Amino acid sequence: MFQAKIYVTLRKSVLDPQGGVVRKSLYAMGYQNVPEVRIGRYMVVDLEVADQDAAAKQVRDMCDKLLVNPVIEDYTFELVEV
Amino acid sequence: MFQAKIYVTLRKSVLDPQGGVVRKSLYAMGYQNVPEVRIGRYMVVDLEVADQDAAAKQVRDMCDKLLVNPVIEDYTFELVEV
Amino acid sequence: MKFGVVVFPGSNCDADCLHAIKVVTGQPVEYIWHKSGSVDGFDCIVLPGGFSYGDYLRCGAVARFSPVMTPVIDFAQRGGLLLGICNGFQILTEAGLLPGALHRNKNLQFLCHDTHLRIENNQTPFTSLATAGQVIRVPIAHGEGNYYADTATIQQLEENKQVLFRYCDPQGEITPAANPNGSVNNIAGICNRQGNVLGMMPHPERCAEDILGNTNGQLIFQSLLQQWQRRCG
Amino acid sequence: MTLEPQIWREMGLTDDEYERIVTILGRQPNYVEVGIFAVMWSEHCSYKTSRPALKTLPTEGPAILQGPGENAGIVDIGDGQAVVFKIESHNHPSAIEPYQGAATGVGGILRDIFTMGARPIAVLDSLRFGELNSPRVRYLFDGVVAGISGYGNCIGVPTVGGEVYFADSYEDNCLVNVMCVGLIDQKDIKKGVASGVGNPVMVVGAKTGRDGIHGATFASEELSEAAAERRPAVQVGDPFMEKLLLEACLEVIKTGYVVGIQDMGAAGLTSSSCEMASRAGTGLEMDLALVPRREEGMTPYELMLSESQERMLLVVQQGTEEKVTEIFAKWDLDSVVVGQVTADGLLRLKEGDKVVAEIPAKALTDEAPVYHRPTEKPAYLAEVQDYPVDALTMPDDYNEVLLKLLASPNIASKEYVYQQYDHMVGLNTVVRPGSDAAVLRVKDTNKGIAMTTDCNGRYCYLNPKTGAAIAVAEAARNLVCSGAKPLAVTNCLNFGNPEKPEVMWTIWQCVEGMAEACRNLETPVTGGNVSLYNETKGNAIYPTPTIGMVGLVEDLNKVCTQGFKQEGDVIFLLGENLPELGGSEYLKIHFGLEQGNAPVLNLELEKKVQQLVLAEIKSGLIQSAHDCAEGGLAVALAECCMAGNLGADITMVRRFRGDALLFGESQSRIIISINQEHSVELVKKMVEAGVPYTQLGKVAGDSLLLNVVNPGCSGCGGNLLNLPVAKLAETWRGAIPCLMQ
Ligand SMILES: Nc1ncnc2c1ncn2[C@@H]1O[C@H](COP(=O)(O)OP(=O)(O)O)[C@@H](O)[C@H]1O
């Protein structure tokens, strides 16, 4: 069995209002050395698959179809055997 | 300068309705080998700090005070020098 | 003319759309269950507002894979009239029937209030009764209505006159202050290239009766009926 | 095997209560049984402290179909239809996790309504926080509003009204009271009864997890560091699941298969099962091994005490299980038979074949202890009521004071809040938030339902009895101003630690005041909720008996709103101006004082004013109506101007202090505007009815102008207010967004 850790971020060209608000709040709290914050999604998906290649293929598939919207989001992922 | 990658997840016994819906939907799409999906947040925070220890301390601070809701969430993070 | 209103399990404007269509057009209208495999016999299909599957991942992302979407996409590709309102618009973009994406409102809050819309193109089945540049008042109610598409796509939309509605001030000026959610070019609604698929964030069904204090939304349903009658008599 | 005292004490039972359990059972209880007794006998579930007081409330009237005792109250609105409504608190959970606390509060009250078979048509939220200059308060405020918005918007029930107050006393104990109103055909009414021996018992909806175990106990003690240790896992709301549950339950109820149904709220499976059995005089036997669960290894104790959201307990007719399951399956929901109704009056819980608990159902409900706790009039009252009004210097600039009042978060526009709520879904909202009461139409009829929540905690602090009566009077007045006849009340009693005699005294006083006002205004109480122990580090909140009220609009074409409608209309003030400043927002904002006595309330006058206004709205004479509340006459006039975007030209005779005249908060006052040509007729009617009135002036221009004349004193007259309506509106609208930046 594998576990996929998927990291989804907004594309560079898309404004991230949430990140902006967090950055401002951090600034107001005294953390003035934080030039940028970007906020995305972190998904942990368990997969009952035997081999790593098949797992990777399935994760890519699921991301392209459902988990990620390519118009505004990018993703990367890692696989660990569990 | 450092970049912190912060992974925020819901605590174990806290209900994750998002993860549940995604799991069901993957199932309906034919991915019937996915017993669990948990959805959290992924934050990338740039830090203008000179040394790693100071960076780690600041990230922990920011998480405890603002970025993470300790009542329902846990977090881990990684630091990379950039 | 027969209307169909798709019911996803978390739709919550389905009954509202049905009611408004009935009251405004007097035409037959029926619900279409999300597990349904066919949309035969309908002349216009509405994807209503709400939270189709809770919208926990991204609005409309899960709905796009529900069984009914296969015949709906087919219906649209054959030129059928398809109207997505609010969550319906989000589903249309997720399904690739309309370009772009709707992400979180700029101020990160859900917003429910009246907006003014300038009708940018009255040469479509959804707006044929409007005068060019007409301003109507229609409420919004969404947390993710911030329209985004890359520059090239936006340019195409503009060139092809696919932008049907833009947020404006009461005088019809397109200003940043009149943009409630941060949408590119104040876009509130767009149609596809062929003009038979419309997605819009504001809710015309919420302003289609006198008792609710505003009937501006009637225009869209009446335009649809008039166009259909003209074509199919 | 005997349990260690430590165990029941930690669960919140006293030694005496434990002894009582032993007597009832005739043996030592086991761990599961003690746990069940502990939650059912907690303050939150048993009302053991408040019950004696609650018994004194009037609960009967011609329109009341269901009074206290069920999941919600029901009032008749004619044509075989009824309104189902109830208010509930989610204070403790919201103070810990504002978003989820408030969200699950909405989820809970919605279930109370649809469990009766009614479709929820509206939500109202009554909120209290500390002052907005504290970052923690801003976090709580934003989180609570987002939580209500997140849940209510998703499930698609409009949030159409409510209130928000800010005062230091709520700093550590914010109050989140949520009211839900539903509509039902009387023939469809369902109750929480487990009748019919042999009928199957079903658990439906979400799976059970370890969330919120001991939530009810937690809500029955003070928030403290020690309590933080024992905090249950926070419940997370799943509004999509609730939407499925709502639709499925209403569909199942329509079939007639359902005998009884109740939501699993506080104390989850425990309270729903024993309450349903107790109401029906039956017993229930359940096999806990059959309960669908989210986590592995859950014990019977955990299954019984879990407060996982979005679950229901159903008793259905024998033989219909499969059809019921089919309907739930259509909505992708679990539904499982876990047991059946028995004749022996016992709640018998098994795990497979093994009996893990056996308790008489009535012992958990009717035989819960009742405490007549000692009361003592608090010493602070004499101190705060006695304040030197004559020593206060009057303001030089009334314009400045009015603007300051409009910018006070207690008075400022709450648009920041209600624009985050979908208040239109359902296509029924005829009067949106922002007027005195919300009005919803009843489709296919010409009727409307008006609704409001009200309570000024400061008045209740200064004079608990009068304060509570004012809350009732104001709620009724708000309904009347919208053209509705007040029908009935639901209430939420929010107080500190009742073991303190001073707090207990204020509870009794508030209930007395509420009862008296309800009796006079003919609005019986159909139910409510009690939230005690709202206290941190020994500081109790202001006594806050929130009133939720519903009313009937007989003719939707005669709905009235507060905004001035037309230039030239004549403005009248009904009721009396008294030289009072006690408890006013003006004293707080201008002098930093929360002192004095609450305004006087004369219920006879109140009733006369309300009857006249309602009659003349119905007759079509009145164009606009608005009650004078916080900020007094000046603020009320400003609100009429802003809502109508029209100015007013007012002249008044001044008989006492100008600040008391403009900003005092005398009760029973309503500002109306009418077409000039009806003015003589109206005056005649007011004289006949014995309603005191003052002709204030006219709707005119685009500024609020107010002049005073003083016949006895030259130089005391002159212009007090002269402000453009645009300026008023900018100040009033901008205040809360600006503080939240
Ligand atoms: N928390 C809230 N949620 C929804 N509407 C609110 C809320 N707070 C205030 N409102 C609305 O704002 C308007 C003014 O509220 P309030 O000042 O309490 O009125 P009043 O003094 O007449 O009771 C009302 O229409 C009320 O319903």
Ligand SMILES: [Mg+2]
């Ligand atoms: Mg009012």
